[in-house]
Amino acid sequence: MTTQVTDHRGGVWSIAVPIPDNPLGHTLVHLLETDRGPVLIDTGWDDPDSWEALAAGVTACGFALTDLHGVLITHHHPDHHGLSAKVREASGAWIAMHAADTAVVRRTREATSDGWLGHLLDRLTAAGAPEEHLAPLRTARAGGGGRRMPGLRAALPDREIVPGELLDLPGRRLRAIWTPGHTPGHVCLHLEEEHPARHGGGFGRLFSGDHLLPGITPHIGLYGDPQPEDGADGADGPGEAADPLGDYLDSLERVGRLDPAEVLPAHQHAFTDAGGRVRALLAHHEERLARLGTLLHEPRTAWQLATAMEWNRPWAEIPYSSRTIAVSEAEAHLRRLVKLGRAECVPGPGPVRYQAVDAAP
Numbered sequence: 001m002t003t004q005v006t007d008h009r010g011g012v013w014s015i016a017v018p019i020p021d022n023p024l025g026h027t028l029v030h031l032l033e034t035d036r037g038p039v040l041i042d043t044g045w046d047d048p049d050s051w052e053a054l055a056a057g058v059t060a061c062g063f064a065l066t067d068l069h070g071v072l073i074t075h076h077h078p079d080h081h082g083l084s085a086k087v088r089e090a091s092g093a094w095i096a097m098h099a100a101d102t103a104v105v106r107r108t109r110e111a112t113s114d115g116w117l118g119h120l121l122d123r124l125t126a127a128g129a130p131e132e133h134l135a136p137l138r139t140a141r142a143g144g145g146g147r148r149m150p151g152l153r154a155a156l157p158d159r160e161i162v163p164g165e166l167l168d169l170p171g172r173r174l175r176a177i178w179t180p181g182h183t184p185g186h187v188c189l190h191l192e193e194e195h196p197a198r199h200g201g202g203f204g205r206l207f208s209g210d211h212l213l214p215g216i217t218p219h220i221g222l223y224g225d226p227q228p229e230d231g232a233d234g235a236d237g238p239g240e241a242a243d244p245l246g247d248y249l250d251s252l253e254r255v256g257r258l259d260p261a262e263v264l265p266a267h268q269h270a271f272t273d274a275g276g277r278v279r280a281l282l283a284h285h286e287e288r289l290a291r292l293g294t295l296l297h298e299p300r301t302a303w304q305l306a307t308a309m310e311w312n313r314p315w316a317e318i319p320y321s322s323r324t325i326a327v328s329e330a331e332a333h334l335r336r337l338v339k340l341g342r343a344e345c346v347p348g349p350g351p352v353r354y355q356a357v358d359a360a361p
Helices: 048-060 084-091 101-111 111-124 133-142 245-256 273-295 302-308 320-339
Strands: 003-008 012-018 026-032 038-042 070-072 094-097 173-179 185-189 206-208 263-264 341-345 353-356
Touching: 012 263, 026 263, 026 353, 048 084, 070 084, 084 273, 094 101, 094 273, 094 302, 111 133, 133 173, 133 320, 173 245, 206 245, 245 273, 245 320, 273 302, 273 320, 320 341
Parallel strands: 038 070, 070 094, 206 263
Antiparallel strands: 003 012, 012 026, 026 038, 173 185, 185 206, 341 353
């Protein structure tokens, strides 16, 4: 296996950790040198080849796994948090995450397969999914479960990343920026230090996770794990009234105002002009919302809307699991339109249908 490590200078490296059977190819795990030892930002997917790449990458950066002091997780998805338990076992490092995503990790560990599948079936049924899409989930539930979900072996974090605070990393100034949308507890991390290459414009470097990527629009869907309505269990969970797309757009504007000199994302490559990328993503989502408003001049379910939306391939070529993700993204856009007063639910039995407000009779 070829170890792909990039020295970004100033005690910052990135390690390309492969994601098995995924077109993204790899997660860029960043290593930040501190006075107490190196700290990882994310860990990669829980897979033997991924672990081998991460371990080799740490060595290529000039450190041993036992040198690792801590792990900062930008969000709970398995290509970021998956190897955290193995890192902690090998090094004794602490694991830190925003409280909202830690709550997702805890619920994931506690939920039964039956509960997860039942929640998903209810959501897809309400969205108007056809029986041929629901049938495999019914079969899996009747058989006592389905494929084991990824990420269940990831560590339960033992520290909290508190938005706005400087993290306890001696010798470095790294501030947490809460950027919900892709997940409820997604964080970016702003290295408040002069860029070693003295890039013109902006200040510092931003470890952006999946929030801001140079050539990909991150998935923004409903926060999909089983959870109480509006955080009714006393946690800060998002509940069923959450507005992930609204969260994401607000977070984008916050990062745009931050104006870092360089962005170090978790996929693809480092880039400059964060403000330009933020403006492009804001424009993309506004155009998409406008197109959906046009589609909603006749009542549609979330499934019908998803089949009519523009994706990176025709709907007939989208795999089964990706269709479920696409419907979640359609639901997030519908939620935003409803919050803005541009769409509303149409009363009636069966799957939930939506219509543009200006199209209502």
